[in-house]
Amino acid sequence: MDRLIKPDEQTVDVLFNRGLKCSQTFKLTNLMHTMPVAISLTTSDPQIFSFPQPFYILPPLSTSSFLVQLNKPFDQPPLSTAPATILVRSSTLPTGKAHQDDLRRLFSKPGPHIFKDATLPIYFVGPQAAEFLLTSSFETMYSVFSKAISCCDESQLTCLLRVAAVNGNSHFISALIEAGADVNDRDPEGESVMSLAVKSGKADAVRVLIQSGYVMDDKIDRFLHVAAAMNKADIMENLCLGYVDIDLDSVNSLGQTALHLAAIHGQVEALQFLVSVGSNVDSTDRFGWTPLHYAAQEGHFEAVEFLLNHSVYSKYAVTKEGQTAFALAVERGNLDLYDSLCLGDLLQRAARIDDVHAIKSCLARGADVNGKDQNGWTPLHRAAFKGHIESVKVLVSSQGARVDVVDGSGYTPLLRAVEAGNVEVAVYLLSRGAKTGLKSLDGRLPCDIECLKNHPSLVIPLDQVKERD
Known part of the structure; x- marks a missing residue:
């Protein structure tokens, strides 16, 4: 026999709550039919974890619960690159009785009478632990993250999905959706998970949400606008490939297309992509402004040059106030555009x-x-x-x-x-x-x-x- 004790679970999952002295029980079973077993419990990080007492006696073939606890409350889960562990050691105890000092002496002497029965990793689980992983330097610990969300319900998973979308972490987004998060969730203001992913600037995150079944609402979703303002042609390409019927010339509340937004911010790469897929260079907003008007007003030389090379009449178009792009450039003193x-x-x-x-x-x-x-x-x-x-x-x-x-x-x-x-x-x-x-x-x-x-x-x-x- 190579061990006397069997753990009921292979890991110890501690539900983390900020500001509380968190704890978790785990069960051990004595495999001996006729003899009590002495148990020693130690952790790899005694500064963080402890037990009510270090030594126990377990009767033959019995199962008992044991408690591991944080030594103090923490605002954030005290994680390290590798999980802390509980080492379970055992030794036969023919008398079935012994004091703590006796057991300490028993386990202080190495030898064949000491069995190393199990090493149990300690994981922090729950939404607070998962959120910490999403927003910290531990965001590459995907296995730890999967463990952390294992006890979260759909509502908690969806809240975490929004956090993952903000950070643009495609791996965590995939894990959360697979665990049951709602990919089509919107907050009370109507902002979607996809909107958050687009704003993160991470094309991989956007692609995962598309592949996971995000349904775009043409009435309120203006993802091309957001991506154009950020000069994220890769995100716009993913959106156009994922939604083949996407309206390239959809407008926001001001009547502006994505091309307008790219021109306002001088985003030449975005302009090039939008024009290449068919956006209307000469479209006007509620004020009669073309993209060229905005680029000229803001002094974006490269954007102006590009729009002039692809425009039919924008150079001569006038706003509702009667101004050409040239007049706006003069008004702002953008001499290099004259x-x-x-x-x-x-x-x-x-x-x-x-x-x-x-x-x-x-x-x-x-x-x-x-x-x-x-x-x-x-x-x-x-x-x-x-x-x-x-x-x-x-x-x-x-x-x-x-x-x-x-x-x-x-x-x-x-x-x-x-x-x-x-x-x-x-x-x-x-x-x-x-x-x-x-x-x-x-x-x-x-x-x-x-x-x-x-x-x-x-x-x-x-x-x-x-x-x-």
Whole structure:
């Protein structure tokens, strides 16, 4: 026989309550048919746990309850990385009688007469212990957590699920749902467990709730809005995959879509995702504001650039108060947005009509002298193509326009001037260092000798027009 005592349970589960000196009983059975057994109880953490007395006598084949207790009340369960344990040792006691001092002497002497019958882990259980695990550094102790929730009812499990959702811990969320927590629970204000998980920013938590059967209410759930404001494209992707009929352009109480929220906060990754799945870039809210209006007002340069590249008319749309996105940028003093929102258009127009004063005015207000339109044309391309020599000179000599920038077809301003037969402009650009060896996308040289020969009014010697590296 390798033991004299058998425990009725393999663990001792202590129901934890804050501020109370918690305790728990456990049962041991004497396996001996005819002989009493002496029992020694010790713990691996005597500073935390103790027994009313350390030694007991158990009659033959009898079962008795024993008490383990905390030495004092605790506000939080005194956990460690490994559970504390109770060591149960035993020895035969033929007389059936002995005092505590006698038993102490008996167990103080090692030898074959001492049996090590059991080592029982002590677990803290109940909602307070589980909540502590959810919000502490012990949150990776999943086996301990599963033990802690084993005695919780559905209401307690659901309350814990809300805590787990706030923390975004997908493993604990799964354990709680498996144990019986209500995945579709909402608080008195209507906030759901899913809402809390989305706000946590953890995509894994959101995915677990979707897979566990969360039912979305289109009337009140605005998860895309929350995720967009946080720039959590991974969460939005999970939502779109989990709810294929999700309304990408659903609106909040202000009539704003998720795209509006992403623009307000300048969340470019969220904007990119929402546009890629079909959100309406030109949607307006209750005040007539598009996402571009908000991005311009808040000064989010990258968001403005993205929305301009994907918008149909937002650049020209006006709010109910009659303001364009450009006007809002001006109102807030967001100078770096002026060119994208308006000045670039004005500068292109000025170059097209040879309005030198307007060119200087636009550039003084912040327009980009090398800014491109939808075809990749800079103001210099446009002035060169139109043959406006004064505008070309102002752009190049006074404002530092790049003479060799290429448009969407690979054409430089020099090639556009030659293409339109504007020799005076071509000669000026050559004098300012324009390269003649740059090819367009179709392989054409912008200014080879044969091309220039077609313009008899060229007044400079041909040997000055050599291809440059």
